[in-house]
Amino acid sequence: MTASKQVETPEEKTESKVIGIRIVVAGALASIALWIFVLFLGSPITPFSSPNPSFAYAFVVCAPAFLLSVLAIYKAKSPSKK
């Protein structure tokens, strides 16, 4: 039995690069989600209350970064097509 080596086509390589871009940008969204969760864990509505900025403050302040990240994930395409 012979093992066949899989070779990526140029289209597959391009697709892989686009997925890479989207994953990195998703890191910003994941970071926002993480800090909102930390805010929740430290807020008076959980058993672990401590003084915190309000959820409204956090959502409003991070809105530009959130929207730009979502836009970038949506618009990400092959660098050669830019």
Add this chain to the structure above:
Amino acid sequence: MNIIPAIVAEVGAFLIAGLVFYGLRKRYGWTVASFFLLGSVAWTTPLETLGISTGSYSYSTFVGTLFPGYPGYFVWIGIVPLWIEMGWFIVSASSFMIFHEVLLSRSKTIAAAVFAGLFAVDLDLMIDPIASSNRLWVWIGPSMSLMGIPLYNYVGWFLMIFLYDIIVWNTIIAFKQIRVLSTIERKLLRIKESAQTVSLAQRTRGFLFRMLVFEIFAIFLIKIASVVL
């Protein structure tokens, strides 16, 4: 004292940094992804160390809380928790990708770096008040502040992301001359101005040299900002 947010933030930062590293590897390959990650650690550790040792802030709130001898966080580089550097890595890589690869044309290098810096400041306007109020780190000393966070901190965020963005774009993604450094680099590092392809060793030396020069410049400007603000 509530340690749960601190543990969640530390573990979460490592997981997201792993995700971002994987994405960088898919886009640029192992070499660039590794340069980006290790560079982020080398870039931010001196500034963080300086901030802690000069008493601007502290990461020692949770020392001894989880078990006797617990250092406050699980993994450290010197006196800096490693997850802090991972946070810088996440923000620098994602802002780099958003503006250099997607939203702006590849020729608009400076504009992309400026927007990356502003993007980072926007994120930190959320991160720092949440972290500080949960005592993940504590700011010390009087200063003009916003939500309890010194204004010079935001100057620092902008400068560090802006300058690192420029270094990465001109050194790791493709080696390009930075005009103010080109004479020294030609003589000291033996990198010719016209060189289109430089060896990995030259690129590494150039990367370290540029980080050193820009780090000193950034620390100088942040120090001025901390005195003025």
